Amino acid sequence: MSVLYHHPLSAGSRFVRLVMAEYGETAELIEIVPWERDDELLTLNPAGSVPILVDETDGPIVGAGVIGEYLAETRGSRVGEDTLMPTGAAERAEVRRLVSWFLGKLDDEVVGYLLTEKVFKRHAPSANGGGSPDAAAIRAARGNIRYHLRYIGYLVARRDCLAGRVVSFADLAAAAELSCADYLGEVPWEEDPTAKEWYARIKSRPSFRPILADAVRGSPPVTHYADLDF
Amino acid sequence: MSVLYHHPLSAGSRFVRLVMAEYGETAELIEIVPWERDDELLTLNPAGSVPILVDETDGPIVGAGVIGEYLAETRGSRVGEDTLMPTGAAERAEVRRLVSWFLGKLDDEVVGYLLTEKVFKRHAPSANGGGSPDAAAIRAARGNIRYHLRYIGYLVARRDCLAGRVVSFADLAAAAELSCADYLGEVPWEEDPTAKEWYARIKSRPSFRPILADAVRGSPPVTHYADLDF
Numbered sequence: 001m002s003v004l005y006h007h008p009l010s011a012g013s014r015f016v017r018l019v020m021a022e023y024g025e026t027a028e029l030i031e032i033v034p035w036e037r038d039d040e041l042l043t044l045n046p047a048g049s050v051p052i053l054v055d056e057t058d059g060p061i062v063g064a065g066v067i068g069e070y071l072a073e074t075r076g077s078r079v080g081e082d083t084l085m086p087t088g089a090a091e092r093a094e095v096r097r098l099v100s101w102f103l104g105k106l107d108d109e110v111v112g113y114l115l116t117e118k119v120f121k122r123h124a125p126s127a128n129g130g131g132s133p134d135a136a137a138i139r140a141a142r143g144n145i146r147y148h149l150r151y152i153g154y155l156v157a158r159r160d161c162l163a164g165r166v167v168s169f170a171d172l173a174a175a176a177e178l179s180c181a182d183y184l185g186e187v188p189w190e191e192d193p194t195a196k197e198w199y200a201r202i203k204s205r206p207s208f209r210p211i212l213a214d215a216v217r218g219s220p221p222v223t224h225y226a227d228l229d230f
Numbered sequence: 231m232s233v234l235y236h237h238p239l240s241a242g243s244r245f246v247r248l249v250m251a252e253y254g255e256t257a258e259l260i261e262i263v264p265w266e267r268d269d270e271l272l273t274l275n276p277a278g279s280v281p282i283l284v285d286e287t288d289g290p291i292v293g294a295g296v297i298g299e300y301l302a303e304t305r306g307s308r309v310g311e312d313t314l315m316p317t318g319a320a321e322r323a324e325v326r327r328l329v330s331w332f333l334g335k336l337d338d339e340v341v342g343y344l345l346t347e348k349v350f351k352r353h354a355p356s357a358n359g360g361g362s363p364d365a366a367a368i369r370a371a372r373g374n375i376r377y378h379l380r381y382i383g384y385l386v387a388r389r390d391c392l393a394g395r396v397v398s399f400a401d402l403a404a405a406a407e408l409s410c411a412d413y414l415g416e417v418p419w420e421e422d423p424t425a426k427e428w429y430a431r432i433k434s435r436p437s438f439r440p441i442l443a444d445a446v447r448g449s450p451p452v453t454h455y456a457d458l459d460f
Contacts, residue, residue, distance in 0.1 A: 047335065058319065059320065065326070090291070093291045093292070097293055100293055101277065
């Protein structure tokens with residue numbers, strides 16, 4: 001059986017779990033401790049980050065976007081070649097642009113700050129980066145998430161899903177990121193009803209259920225987190 | 231004819247120019263000013279960054295990694311399906327991991343700092359981020375480049391090229407990044423003869439010639455920059 005090294009609040013890991021569930025694929029989940037130096041992890045991925053999928057035949061496949069492409073190439077055909085990833089080159093480029101936007105930019109500008117300041121700093125020993133949250137970083141994240149939410153609303157209003165008319169990797173990437181912010185009660189849903197309606201749709205997919213059951217000890221989710229009607 | 235929006239010292243843009251040259255593809259080059267807000271650019275790419283390839287039939291394709299995949303899918307067959315991108319899923323994942331490592335991590339930890347501090351701050355008006363270089367950022371870049379160079383040496387010693395036995399996107403991504411640092415005289419080649427020998431090989435490819443002719447007004451390259459025997 002394949003193994004997925006992950007953290008429940010790593011948005012990239014959530015993206016991979018969603019893709020695997022959509023493709024009807026399972027893996028043993030091994031949870032890492034984000035602030036510990038782990039030599040086994042560094043051997044699998046010199047960047048020391050998750051997600052890492054250790055495929056039972058191909059070995060370690062590293063990084064959320066890379067694992068998505070790998071799963072599309074090796075498992076996508078089980079459920080129809082163009083599930084989650086279209087077949088046309090221009091459409092594929094648009095999916096990839098948005099995956100990179102969400103797993104890169106949204107993560108850098110919003111979700112990374114929130115997790116570091118509100119979760120990791122709280123649980124890590126001070127020698128490993130623990131300490132008081134930086135209010136300025138949280139404020140920056142709260143400002144930035146508003147324009148990401150508007151961009152999602154803008155795309156959905158024109159396309160129905162983020163990269164086109166059907167659900168793709170782009171929707172799973174955006175929803176994986178937002179679900180981490182939502183776990184912390186940090187998504188101002190009332191500001192964009194179109195984005196909220198889209199998230200309710202993605203959140204209702206069976207692939208999302210395990211994500212909604214995630215919990216980090218000492219940092220429980222806000223009450224509406226798992227509600228499909230939030 | 232397709233159009234490529236780029237900057238001569240944008241490593242991602244250099245990567246795309248290398249891929250296009252390897253595939254025998256040409257595009258009109260339009261140089262952007264990195265510190266100016268450009269509404270035309272923002273329409274093509276909401277992230278406001280280059281490279282952007284405006285393909286003559288498919289329109290804007292955004293981001294270095296995304297353009298690479300797009301070119302492999304649409305132009306790769308001209309020169310043999312597996313040129314620069316292998317056909318096996320695991321091998322493709324390794325190429326993608328390294329492209330992401332170099333265009334992401336090496337750029338964030340080294341090349342981005344060097345260009346911002348040594349070039350852009352010097353030429354930009356103060357209202358757009360111009361000013362004195364930050365010595366701490368340059369010092370960080372100089373520390374970080376050493377372990378990137380060692381990692382390149384490590385991979386080349388085991389594989390001959392970065393992702394395997396033949397030149398792939400991984401080599402072009404790493405060489406595009408290093409070429410920007412080298413333009414500024416910031417690669418300590420003497421520290422890793424294996425990495426240096428690999429760079430000399432990549433630098434000798436015909437696709438590299440236009441990169442070696444690049445010049446930014448007011449910030450000329452160091453003298454050895456274009457030497458194939460450096």
